[in-house]
Amino acid sequence: xxxxxxxxxxxxxxxxxxxxxxxxxxxxxxxxxxxxxxxxxxxxxxxxxxxxxxxxxxxxxxxxxxxxxxxxxxxxxxxxxxxxxxxxxxxxxxxxxxxxxxxxxxxxxxxxxxxxxxxxxxxxxxxxxxxxxxxxxxxxxxxxxxxxxxxxxxxxxxxxxxxxxxxxxxxxxxxxxxxxxxxxxxxxxxxxxxxxxxxxxxxxxxxxxxxxxxxxxxxxxxxxxxxxxxxxxxxxxxxxxxxxxxxxxxxxxxxxxxxxxxxxxxxxxxxxxxxxxxxxxxxxxxxxxxxxxxxxxxxxxxxxxxxxxxxxxxxxxxxxxxxxxxxxxxxxxxxxxxxxxxxxxxxxxxxxxxxx
Numbered sequence: 001x002x003x004x005x006x007x008x009x010x011x012x013x014x015x016x017x018x019x020x021x022x023x024x025x026x027x028x029x030x031x032x033x034x035x036x037x038x039x040x041x042x043x044x045x046x047x048x049x050x051x052x053x054x055x056x057x058x059x060x061x062x063x064x065x066x067x068x069x070x071x072x073x074x075x076x077x078x079x080x081x082x083x084x085x086x087x088x089x090x091x092x093x094x095x096x097x098x099x100x101x102x103x104x105x106x107x108x109x110x111x112x113x114x115x116x117x118x119x120x121x122x123x124x125x126x127x128x129x130x131x132x133x134x135x136x137x138x139x140x141x142x143x144x145x146x147x148x149x150x151x152x153x154x155x156x157x158x159x160x161x162x163x164x165x166x167x168x169x170x171x172x173x174x175x176x177x178x179x180x181x182x183x184x185x186x187x188x189x190x191x192x193x194x195x196x197x198x199x200x201x202x203x204x205x206x207x208x209x210x211x212x213x214x215x216x217x218x219x220x221x222x223x224x225x226x227x228x229x230x231x232x233x234x235x236x237x238x239x240x241x242x243x244x245x246x247x248x249x250x251x252x253x254x255x256x257x258x259x260x261x262x263x264x265x266x267x268x269x270x271x272x273x274x275x276x277x278x279x280x281x282x283x284x285x286x287x288x289x290x291x292x293x294x295x296x297x298x299x300x301x302x303x304x305x306x307x308x309x310x311x312x313x314x315x316x317x318x319x320x321x322x323x324x325x326x327x328x329x330x331x332x333x334x335x336x337x338x339x340x341x342x343x344x345x346x347x348x349x350x351x352x353x354x355x356x
Contacts, residue, residue, distance in 0.1 A: 063154060069089065078332070091141055092142070100162070105136055105137070107142060110147070110151070111334060113143075126138075128348060148273075152204075164290045169292070169293070169294055202276055275310060279314060293319060294316050321347075326338060
């Protein structure tokens with residue numbers, strides 16, 4: 001009887017060992033697939049360019065990040081490989097003097113205004129520059145990833161000193177995320193510190209003092225440790241799932257926004273912040289004698305009616321540019337050269353009919 005029990009126990013142990021071995025191999029295989037998927041998503045589908053991305057941007061205490069000064073290299077992703085160059089002020093633009101000798105147009109915006117993924121000559125700001133000719137000086141202050149608060153702060157920090165005659169702000173739907181108003185949003189899925197602002201009375205003030213994940217003077221070892229530490233906090237696959245979930249949520253949010261006529265249905269403080277921004281822009285344009293144009297170019301539904309109402313309340317010109325599926329890259333929701341041409345043509349037509 002004892003021998004029978006011993007044999008059964010031995011068989012059970014052998015079976016357990018085989019099962020454990022199979023589970024271990026399965027876990028190792030799953031981990032391998034996950035790592036491969038991470039690499040593919042991180043390097044292609046998500047459009048994150050690893051160390052190449054960090055070579056383009058630098059930390060900024062007030063704005064969170066900005067493009068590096070006098071950078072020259074290539075911006076290469078799944079659908080494009082373009083030359084990328086910035087001026088001495090850290091914008092994808094020509095050099096400008098502070099002294100004014102002609103009419104000036106400043107363009108504000110995010111990656112669309114920057115010309116993400118398109119050749120320099122195909123960026124809508126440069127198409128406008130070439131069309132208007134030598135009588136106008138065009139400034140492009142578009143920076144990838146900026147929301148409306150960062151664009152506003154960028155104008156205050158940099159743009160206003162150039163004494164513009166016309167300011168054009170090109171907005172898309174993700175400019176109105178609540179990131180800049182949320183204390184939990186200091187770190188985003190693209191490894192960037194997003195500055196936090198709070199409303200104090202009728203002003204928007206900088207709140208946090210987030211330390212940069214990447215410093216120019218950091219030693220090479222510390223730089224890479226810091227970079228990969230932050231990468232581990234935001235796995236590309238997790239970020240990709242978040243992006244997919246965000247698209248689903250944005251569909252319902254757009255429905256809710258349309259019903260409630262809200263810019264951001266989930267953050268009333270952000271709606272208040274937008275109202276404060278354009279009220280201050282109205283004051284600035286009256287004091288400094290420039291015209292302001294709000295341009296919306298949505299890639300997910302239609303812009304909320306409240307934006308048009310805010311523009312009307314503050315004597316701001318409003319233009320909505322309708323882009324179609326063929327105006328975007330196939331795997332990246334940024335306008336391609338066709339989309340940039342359409343944006344430029346719409347703005348030029350609006351300028352000729354209203355301001356020039």
